[in-house]
Amino acid sequence: xxxxxIPIDDLSGGLDLYRTLESGQTYLWRREDGRMYGGEPNPxxxxxxxxxxxxxxxxxxxxxxxxxxxxxxxxxxLEWQSTDGVDGETAVRRLxxxxxxxxxxxxxxPADPLLAEAYAAHDGMRLVEDPAFGTLISFICxxxxxxxxxxxxxxxxxxxxxxxxxxxxxxxxxxPTPEELAVATEAELRDLGLGYRAPxxxxxxxxxxSGEAHPADARELPYEEAREYLTRFVGVGEKVADCVxxxxxDFDEAVPLDTWIRTAIEDHYPDCDRGSYADTSRAIRExxxxxxxxxxxxxxxxxxxxxx
Numbered sequence: 013x014x015x016x017x018i019p020i021d022d023l024s025g026g027l028d029l030y031r032t033l034e035s036g037q038t039y040l041w042r043r044e045d046g047r048m049y050g051g052e053p054n055p056x057x058x059x060x061x062x063x064x065x066x067x068x069x070x071x072x073x074x075x076x077x078x079x080x081x082x083x084x085x086x087x088x089x090l091e092w093q094s095t096d097g098v099d100g101e102t103a104v105r106r107l108x109x110x111x112x113x114x115x116x117x118x119x120x121x122p123a124d125p126l127l128a129e130a131y132a133a134h135d136g137m138r139l140v141e142d143p144a145f146g147t148l149i150s151f152i153c154x155x156x157x158x159x160x161x162x163x164x165x166x167x168x169x170x171x172x173x174x175x176x177x178x179x180x181x182x183x184x185x186x187x188p189t190p191e192e193l194a195v196a197t198e199a200e201l202r203d204l205g206l207g208y209r210a211p212x213x214x215x216x217x218x219x220x221x222s223g224e225a226h227p228a229d230a231r232e233l234p235y236e237e238a239r240e241y242l243t244r245f246v247g248v249g250e251k252v253a254d255c256v257x258x259x260x261x262d263f264d265e266a267v268p269l270d271t272w273i274r275t276a277i278e279d280h281y282p283d284c285d286r287g288s289y290a291d292t293s294r295a296i297r298e299x300x301x302x303x304x305x306x307x308x309x310x311x312x313x314x315x316x317x318x319x320x
Contacts (some may be wrong), residue, residue: 027110037310061107064078073102152245235265239254275316
């Protein structure tokens with residue numbers, strides 16, 4: 013086991029691990045007390061995720077096999093553990109975007125009462141950078157679902173199709189690779205509770221496994237072209253594409269127009285409602301400050317969803 017710790021004071025803008033991992037950005041981490049998306053912060057509990065070894069973004073941190081990454085925040089530090097032979101600190105820094113200058117991002121946000129309120133209320137919440145394929149499948153599953161239900165659905169896919177890996181006396185499951193998930197039939201996925209999303213997940217896994225397309229390929233494209241590229245996957249509209257761009261592919265300008273952001277537009281920024289998704293997206297990105305509009309979106313989303 014590899015271990016280490018990072019002083020929170022060394023991170024610009026600090027870190028709130030609970031809000032970062034339980035703010036609706038990620039469904040690929042689990043809280044080991046079983047209370048993910050269902051309880052209060054627990055400074056003793058570890059969060060864990062498993063890199064399956066095939067994701068291009070994380071190819072440099074492991075030897076190609078499944079790698080367990082664990083993290084918890086306590087006593088002013090971020091403690092981490094990882095599988096032997098894995099560059100755990102690099103993985104944790106990338107997954108939790110610890111090198112982002114969060115202080116400057118918050119200070120540089122446009123002068124706006126709702127943004128100021130959201131940033132002040134959720135200090136230390138960072139964007140994540142999850143593996144692209146798992147993020148794509150997670151948000152295909154997210155339509156008309158509560159965050160806790162989405163998390164449960166993604167965990168079920170990992171438990172059913174992902175590779176097992178032992179770590180610190182415990183047994184974990186990686187989120188399945190495209191090839192592992194592509195063996196699932198639509199009927200099997202429906203039996204696991206995916207409902208109408210089952211054919212979308214099955215076909216998208218087939219597309220990636222066959223080499224027809226990979227969500228990570230969008231990383232090299234200009235933002236709006238990247239969003240259009242991701243809509244080629246079955247079950248992916250513009251909002252889901254924006255989620256993948258923001259939470260897996262480093263497009264910090266992406267603003268997913270979900271229910272909460274549309275509510276914010278209606279109540280606070282009605283002039284940004286331009287009818288179409290693309291035009292409304294451009295308007296709210298400009299209002300939120302283009303370069304880091306996705307950070308603003310995430311803070312507003314969490315602030316409105318939790319009422320905190």
